[in-house]
Amino acid sequence: MSVHAPRRSLSGALWKQATPPADAVKRLTQALDIHPLVATCLINRGLTTPEQAAAFLTPDLTHVPDPRPMRNLTEALHIIGRAVERRERIRIVGDYDCDGTTGLVTLRNVLRQLGVQTDDFVSYYVPDREQEGYGLNPGIIGQAAADGVQVLVSVDIGITAHREWEMARAQGIVGVCIDHHTALGSRVPADAVVVCPKQVGDAYPEKDLAACGLAWQMARALLGERPNGEAFLRSLTKLVAIGTYADLVPLSSPANRAIVAEGLRGLNSGSKNPGLSALLEVAGLRERPIGAGDLGFRLGPRINAAGRIEGTTVGIIQLFDSLTPDEARQRAQQIDAWNTERQAIQRQLVDQLEARIASQPQDDPVYVLAGNHTDGWHQGVVGIAASKVVESHHHPALVCSIRDGIAHGSGRSIPQFNLIEALQTIGQDGLFLRYGGHPAAAGFCLPVERLPELQQRINAYARQVLPPDALTRVYVADGELPLGELTLPLVESLAKLEPHGIGNPHPRFILRGHILEQRILKDQHLKLILGDGPHRAEVLWWQRREYAEQLPRQAKVEVLGRPDINVWQGRTSLQFIATDIRLAT
Structure with a gap:
């Protein structure tokens, strides 16, 4: 008896295909009046009932559970509320990444909404990545004590800072820690009021909120039933969506999904904040629709670039504090320059890493x-x-x-x-x-x-x-897509599954055909025209020109990827973005 090794793709990966029951696909298709491939993708993501699927397809802030049952939230609200009433000095310390920065800005904004003059009573601090490293440190606590800070709130840091919170308590500083950097059940500091759904004894159902999402929940609870509170919370999701997506938390979570979807709606409507408007402009997002990928590949990296190159995101906070478009534009251009510098340093370092691995x-x-x-x-x-x-x-x-x-x-x-x-x-x-x-x-x-x-x-x-095959990359296809069914209406139907991200990846399908044409774009990308009888499709495989010789004309191939709509110079066309390719048997 002969044993056949699993067939690998050109990149060395293995493919698996999800095969949900046909009756389950039919049931969702009919109940929700959706395309069968959309129903297939929903079932592949664990959404098997019409109720689950309908909620997933219509993300809304009502899907974010009431924050008040979260462990320690009531105590944290009492501490902050009392500090606001008594005009005690509050200092917010945030991480130097996108999540920490957007969470810090969210808390500052809600305190302003509550009538607190932040410059007088609320200060902020962002540790320097190179000089101080990640997290709280004794110097931050000592400086807060010297400045007369009475309440210290950490965002996206502090959940492992047992020593620092003990120091803060000894100095008479009340600590509130808003963080999510812990494994389920880990011991959290005893000397701070910790708001983290993953801690022991917290039954709150949404365990995967980013720190900025937790800050948004704090804002939601602080505002309560105040007039215009709901509109203000919706406006905050523009920033919180960027921090949530950039921090790679699951978008299968109903709360994260709702926050990102609402934030995208707001970003696509424009922003009254001069700083955010200027950031959208330097990122090239003022004249076209903004999608979830733009949060992770255009906006998030620019916010993170400040922390990576300057060591701190104080420049980002100043950007969002800008009072005029000119001031905001200058700051956004500086941030864009930091991002360009970051890209150059990154390319050089990756080259060194690849050389080290190869040698x-x-x-x-x-x-x-x-x-x-x-x-x-x-x-x-x-x-x-x-x-x-x-x-x-x-x-x-x-x-x-x-x-x-x-x-x-x-x-x-x-x-x-x-x-x-x-x-x-x-x-x-x-x-x-x-x-x-x-x-x-x-x-x-x-x-x-x-x-x-x-x-x-x-x-x-x-x-x-690690299991034996863990280091072999495995791609999972949601199904097969005949070349003739690759249409603009199908892509529009699949768009109902957005926003995509961790836990809710772009749908992937297997497309089969013969290579009719091949081109190399910009000396690095591979473009194929695939044919099957009368049907044609344009396939793009980014950064993969090294496989050109293995994909000659007339070769029969299977392409794993996703359909996409390309808009260029006012012209809309259909394309298939390849994740991987293998020669057909």
């Missing part, structure tokens, strides 16, 4: 790569560079920037490897000076001499927990 044996399931900050391993860019390594090699990757004897690291992972659980497990005896993050992304720092120990420990742990 040394890589038997380890987790790549641990480190270099000196002065040699281009920029502390602000190691995280996004790690993402590129995972994208290329489908291995978890930890990339570290070494400065003054400390390795400042950022990690990205694959779905089968929970990164924050890994760091918690291997760091129980004090391996790290600091760490925090999510299953897919985390930050940490440790003495440089302990890097070999980190590499040994995390790979030993990975070998224990």
